[in-house]
Amino acid sequence: MSAGGDISDSISNFFAIRLIHWQRQHGRHHLPWQNTRDAYRVWLSEIMLQQTQVGTVIPYYRRFLQCFPDMQSLASASLDEVMAQWSGLGYYSRARNLHKAAQRIMSEHGGTFPEQVEVIRQLPGVGRSTAAAIGVFAFGKRAAILDGNVKRIFSRCFGIEGYPGEKHVETQLWQIAEALLPKRDESPIERDIEDYTQALMDLGATICTRAHPRCGSCPLRPECIAFRDNCVGSLPTPRPRKILPEREAALLLVVAQGKILLEKRPSAGIWGALWSLPEMQVNENVIEYCMQLGINVRLISRMEVFAHTFTHFKLWIYPLILQVISRSPGHLSPEALSQPGNQWVWMMPEDALKAAIPSPVRKVLLQYTSQTEPLEILAMADN
Ligand code: SF4
Structure with missing residues (x-):
């Protein structure tokens, strides 16, 4: 398998078909933020899931929605009220940005969540991958995600060396992510982009995990370079050790x-x-x-x-x-x-x-x- 922008159509199809079928059979289908097109809920879940595991997020997500069931209630709440609901979840800039973004959506978008991925990306606290995930799950957009789990899968599958936090490695991984996106005209399966995107998330969380990857159950194993070369444990390349002040x-x-x-x-x-x-x-x-x-x-x-x-x-x-x-x-x-x-x-x-x-x-x-x-x-x- 070649990496970067040189991915052939057959590899791209292999990925999409394998992942979508795997997700439908083995993926997660009943998380509290699934089975909805409500952009507010999708956005909230994607922000909470940044650097935080599903099991930790679920009770916070439920409590937060009880307090702030929609954009209007979140935007009109005080920052203190929002922070209190976030307390314990960590990475508090996410809560400040969420509040700021809700106010901006009320004032600049009339309270309607924007549909275009490029516009979503301009909201406070929303990066390229998060904007894509919201676009996919709330609006069925064809956009590539690249969170930490997906970086790990691609690094291993395509044998990409180098710490994924470094710019040139990240650029290479984004090229792979874009090249692998299932093409609309070749993919007659209903909701293929949602299932493909969810598959990447689920595979990274349950199979291609950081410490104990279960390659024996992985749908990508036949094409995985790290598995073939017996170097799963050394990819992705860890962050260069630096002594913190x-x-x-x-x-x-x-x-x-x-x-x-x-x-x-x-x-x-x-x-x-x-x-x-x-x-x-x-x-x-x-x-x-x-x-x-x-x-x-x-x-x-x-x-x-x-x-x-x-x-x-x-x-x-x-x-x-x-x-x-x-x-x-x-x-x-x-x-x-x-x-x-x-x-x-x-x-x-x-x-x-x-x-x-x-x-x-x-x-x-x-x-x-x-x-x-x-x-x-x-x-x-x-x-
Ligand atoms: S075969 Fe193993 S290393 Fe390769 S993608 Fe699957 S779980 Fe990850």
Whole structure:
């Protein structure tokens, strides 16, 4: 099998026919976002499925739809409400972009989801592959997808070496994806493009998996170069190892009358628009730091240090539990915090766990709430 744009019609037909038949017999047909042409639902599922597995997405997808059943309800919701429904699913820029895109669809497209793949691609948070998937499943468009699973299948089948995140490798894989698309005039099968696209997704998720590919059950095995050459385990070429820079930060769990202090993060940057614990440099003096916020605190305890890995760096987190002894009049008081647009809030830990918080903050809170002793000490001291 030759790669890139040189794929012959017979190879292209082999792929389409094998994949479509396999999907109809062995693929997934009852996922909550299947069997619909509702572009809103298709779009929501495709965004949630970016970098996230089906099993994780399903409960979030259902809950999100209950809260925001259509474009209008999503566009008119506050960002906080949207983030709260997304909380725990990770990659929060997806939720911010979803909200922004819903507002744009209302204002620029009269509330109707655009049909053209090129127009879909201009929506915030929608890349080339996601736009194609929405176009296929919502409108039956003939467009090629190339998500992580599909890159893996093509790298193996066509023996493409090189890390798929590199531009020249990705370009080659896109050429393959385009060349393999079933042609409309040669494909009399009803819904062929939907089944072909779903087949690629299902094959990558269930057969041609990263760690344990089941080549014995794979419909593409007769033409697969990696299988023939016994190099399935080394393709696709892994991301070149690079040592992530490391940073440190202290997260402050400030407690007053059983409630904890949360700060809204700016919308740009890590954990954008999420509620987080106040953060400071590890070498700063925590008492002085809190004085600047207008609160006088005492250090109750230090929790276990742990690491959280972002794409570009590793963050070592030092959680500190602090108790408020007194506060300057008006500073961070419930009255001051009830002002609209306020970036601070006191919340009961159990309510904070339901809010839009990043996963490391969730971890700190869960650890804190599981320790009954500190809670009792604090509650007594508050009275
Ligand atoms: S034969 Fe194996 S490596 Fe090749 S596509 Fe199928 S599962 Fe993947």
